[in-house]
Amino acid sequence: MTATVDTGEAPAARPTPGELMSPRQRLRLVLVLGSLTAVGPLTIDMYLPALPAIVADFQTTSAAVQLTLTGTLAGLAIGQLLIGPLSDAVGRRAPLIAGVALYVVASLLCAVAPSVAVLGGLRVVQGLGVAAASVVAMAVVRDLFDGAAFAKLLSRLLLVMGAAPILAPTLGGGLLRWTDWRGVFIALAAFGVVLVVVAALGLRETLPAERRRRGGAVATLAVYGALLRDRTFVGLVLVAGLAMAALFAYVAGSSFVLQQQYGLDEQQFGLAFGAGAVGLIAATQFNVRLLRRHSPQRILVVALGAGSVAGLALLAFAVTGIGGLPTLLVSLWVVLAAAGLAMPNAPALALSRHGEAAGTASALLGAVQFGVGALAAPLVGVLGTGAVAMAVVVAGGMLAATAVLLVVVRPARLAGLEPDAVVLAAH
CATH class of the missing domain: 1.20.1250.20 (MFS general substrate transporter like domains)
Known part of the structure; x- marks a missing residue:
């Protein structure tokens, strides 16, 4: 032997x-x-x-x-x-x-x-x-x-x-x-x-x-049911969805606001829209650096707070017309940057609670994000085609996301979540 x-x-x-x-x-x-x-x-x-x-x-x-x-x-x-x-x-x-x-x-x-x-x-x-x-x-x-x-x-x-x-x-x-x-x-x-x-x-x-x-459909439905019974998970998914709603309100309304109200042509609109997307991307990449010094929970709270303030400023500029197009675009870009910080952290904190069902949890997360976005887009049209209508939905999305975080999720409950998943999602 x-x-x-x-x-x-x-x-x-x-x-x-x-x-x-x-x-x-x-x-x-x-x-x-x-x-x-x-x-x-x-x-x-x-x-x-x-x-x-x-x-x-x-x-x-x-x-x-x-x-x-x-x-x-x-x-x-x-x-x-x-x-x-x-x-x-x-x-x-x-x-x-x-x-x-x-x-x-x-x-x-x-x-x-x-x-x-x-x-x-x-x-x-x-x-x-x-x-x-x-x-x-x-x-x-x-x-x-x-x-x-x-x-x-x-x-x-x-x-x-x-x-x-x-x-x-x-x-x-x-x-x-x-x-x-x-x-x-x-x-x-x-x-x-x-x-x-x-x-x-x-x-x-x-x-x-x-x-x-x-296990087929029965097993899949059982996993979805377990996810929906997790209050913190559902709250974080809603936070991500409402931040996405603010983004898609901008997507749905910007072409009418910038072209019809402010007179940009199709090419100028493309450049202005792209500038906002650059701010969104820059925020997601800057999030990686922030995670080296701050917890994802803290980044999420601060980002939503800043996004809510910028959303209210956007609404004020849209209603009063102060500063014209430049102040409108700057406040919009701040909201997009705040969303760029919130959207990687909220989903990753949610998924860190259910690593055993990451695929199904990701599908539910994506469905809620795009589902809430689907509701936000026509709401802009119902309210009108001007800057005020877009600003109401953009600001409303950020304020609602902040409210859900504070009331449903409660930041104190996030303290025990594993940050490694957030670092991974932020890359």
Whole structure:
């Protein structure tokens, strides 16, 4: 019999599949996942400069056209709840390819929509396809990487997510110099075709059969029920959703406010919108530095407080007209920066409570964020197309998020949450 020698050393950790990749394979993976991640912001933001033109073309109201934005967000919310668990059960590739193919068909149909009602319905279907791309991209990262390697790859994808909203309105404005709003949807369909080819040829299955979830719909509903019974988790999810509502109120109203009220053309609007997105991205990256010295709980409280004050200032400037466009934009950009600090920390604090169900919790979080955003977008249109209407919803979202944090979550309850998840999410 051979004796076993105990060296006193812990066995070496098995490398993750991603760590076994060559640099060339990792680069290809980043390009594939980055393309999938970009489709969401492009779909939401690329047609924003055309919203006034769509109103004129269909001879309808701004509120009706803003419902087309709501349709995309609703599709994203519903799609995440469905596709997240589905990809855990059957694998990543099949839901991804089917979802993006559906996106291509919906985009082509949007280009020939005969009415604003049909366009809104097709935008819901578009949102379902976008959900497949975004959910699967994040799931693939979780399948392949862990720890620092996970954070590094995720940071690259988040930069893509940040750059896409900056470029999307500018790209849309550029397209509108050569075509009408229907051409924007043809361009999105073409991008979707590229994504189908990229996913089919460049992305292998990352969830082996032995790791797929069993139990079907009953088990999924049981996990969702457990999450919804956690008061702190639900409160933090609502905080993230209300911060997202403030962001999407700006997205829905800015094209009308900046173009119709302040006279910017489509290209100038794209630049002004992009400047706000730069502030949002800068805040999310600055959050990483702040986490080295401050707790995520403290950052969240301060960010929401600052965002609420900036929201009230925005409302005051919109009502009084003091300072004109510059003061309106500066206060808006401060709100966006505050949202950029709140949105990484609130979700990560929520997910740190349920590491055993991170996928399902992420799907619920995303559904609430885009669902609340879907409600905020038409509310701006119902109140009007001016700066006051947009400011009311933006300020209301930040104030409501602060109220939920203080009353429902209660910052003292956050003291025991693990900060490592927040650091990971902030990268």
